[in-house]
Amino acid sequence: MNILIGLLSLVIGAFISFYVFNKKLLNSREENIQLKATLEEKEKSFVEKSKFVDQLKSQVNHDFKALASDILKNDRDKLKIDNSDLLTPLQTQLKGFRDRIETITKEQIEERTSLKEQIKSLHEANRETQQSAQNLTNALTYDNKLQGDWGEEILSSLLSSYGFQEGIEFDLQKQYKSETGEKFKPDVILHLPEGKDVVIDSKVSLKDYVDYVADQTNEEALKKHIASIDNQIKNISIKEYENLEGVRSLDFIFVFIPIEGALLLALQHKHSLFDDALKKNIMLVSPSMLSMSLKTVNFMWQTDKQNKNADEIARQAGKMYDKLAGFFSDLDKIESQLDKTKEGFSDARKKLQTGPGNLIGRAEKLKALGVKSNKDISE
Structure with a gap:
């Protein structure tokens, strides 16, 4: 019983699968027919466009050739005119250049001639110089x-x-x-x-x-x-x-x-x-050997002068020190004399004004006794 049910289920599943597959197949055929029709239309359109492009290229080539021919014709005519305008100044410049070359060539010939004369004079002067040098050599030699x-x-x-x-x-x-x-x-x-x-x-x-x-x-x-x-x-x-x-x-x-x-x-x-x-x-x-000795002698003289200068500086410094010492001694003497002068001044002031029996005191007493005077000592 179970086997029968299983077989029946299998048959039903197979039938359903066949139906679904057949349905898809029919749909695919319809789509294929539609795609084929679309492709044929596009191929037809492509062929028509290709023909149009070929016609356009042919027309463009024809037009370009005609245009190029016109341009070349115009340029040829213009070139004739331009060449005439260009060649005339160029010919003038070439003529000027040729004249300049002729002038330079002439100047070079003249300069070369002058240079030959100078070289000749130089050779003569050189010969005379060599002769003079030889004469000097002979004189120094003999x-x-x-x-x-x-x-x-x-x-x-x-x-x-x-x-x-x-x-x-x-x-x-x-x-x-x-x-x-x-x-x-x-x-x-x-x-x-x-x-x-x-x-x-x-x-x-x-x-x-x-x-x-x-x-x-x-x-x-x-x-x-x-x-x-x-x-x-x-x-x-x-x-x-x-x-x-x-x-x-x-x-x-x-x-x-x-x-x-x-x-x-x-x-x-x-x-x-x-x-x-x-x-x-x-x-x-020789001159170089003597030069080394002279350098030594020159150094000896410089050293000697420096030593003499140092001795003179020391001598002058000694004299200056002696003068300075004498100056301080004189200052001491002046100070001593000033002290003595100050003492003498103090003694004189005492006798005049502050000491016992000073002169001012006595003069005041005389004034008090009736001596007439026009001035006052206190003033």
């Missing part, structure tokens, strides 16, 4: 007197550059006598503080040095240059400048070589040259 004057001038300029004054800190070519009465003229006597002196000699021949510089294969000139310095060392040592009257020389003498390279060349090829000179109490110096 004229011993002129060479000596030149070395002394360099030495004097170097001394002046450090603030040394001729006649004060140094003397040039001043004549001195030796102990034997022989006369000497050292090139420079450089004075030091405390009365010391430095003798500087600059009489060194540079002829062979110049010859060697001109031809560095000239070994003979090099040997002569070194020998020239050696000879000068010997000559200076013989003169005994340290024994000159009025000169308190240090234990060594400077031999000044005015060209830096001349001394360096000699020292490079004869290493013992410097020591050989020192053994004779002679120091070889």
Whole structure:
């Protein structure tokens, strides 16, 4: 029984489901028919719109081509007119530019010609300058007197550059006598503080040095240059400048070589040259080496002046203290005298007015006795 009821329920459910499904299917078919009709209408409308767009594009292309043709025609005509307006000023400018180029070219040719003349003159002046320089070199090389004057001038300029004054800190070519009465003229006597002196000699021949510089294969000139310095060392040592009257020389003498390279060349090829000179109490110096010594001497003078100033300040301070002490002593004396004067004044006042038997008291008594007077002492 239960099975029969279950089967019946199943059949009824299946029938109901079929009915509902069939109903939906019919509805779907109707909707599909409607959608198909709508789609056909839209397709037809799209085709019509596409035809319209194609016609519109064709018309636009036609109109654009016509318009472009008109514009090109108008621009072509206008361009002819504009080109005429533009080319005329341009041609004028080109003509002016061409004229300017021709003018500049002409000026450049004239300037080049003038420059050639100036260069020619410059070459001539340079040749004359070189000749003058060569003449000066020859004079300095072969004229011993002129060479000596030149070395002394360099030495004097170097001394002046450090603030040394001729006649004060140094003397040039001043004549001195030796102990034997022989006369000497050292090139420079450089004075030091405390009365010391430095003798500087600059009489060194540079002829062979110049010859060697001109031809560095000239070994003979090099040997002569070194020998020239050696000879000068010997000559200076013989003169005994340290024994000159009025000169308190240090234990060594400077031999000044005015060209830096001349001394360096000699020292490079004869290493013992410097020591050989020192053994004779002679120091070889170039401008740079002498400058270091002059700096030291300048410092010594400054220190000496400062010390002298300090001594003078101390001396003046001592005098001022003595004056101040004397002033206080005088004040004490004045005070003592004032005290004595005050005592004398007090004694006189007592005799006149306040002391027993004072003069004013007696005068008043006389007045009381009938002495006539026009004034009153109390007034």
